[in-house]
Amino acid sequence: MTLVGASITLWASERGVPERFVWEGKRFRVTDTPTPLDFEIGLLTHFTVIPMGWRMQGTDESGESLMFDVAQFAADRGWHVLRTYR
Helix, strand or coil, rough: EEEEECEEEEECCCCCCEEEEEECCCCEEECCCECCCCCHHHHHHCCCCEEEEEEEEEEECCCEEEEEEEEEEECCCCECCCCCCC
């Protein structure tokens, strides 16, 4: 598991479900059904995360897949990677 914090560009469906994103200069497709994250109060108060996040599998153009936890930060309302899993 890697703890990250890098911002990403995320595209979502009309219902707000992630479909694709760019992280560290790589394009990823969401290749599973994203699961909403359930944030605990401690995470909300210590990291100022907007209570909106997803766990999802992303697959890059070379076929490598990773699991991602992503969320919006209150400071910039942008999407950020919280963790990656191999």
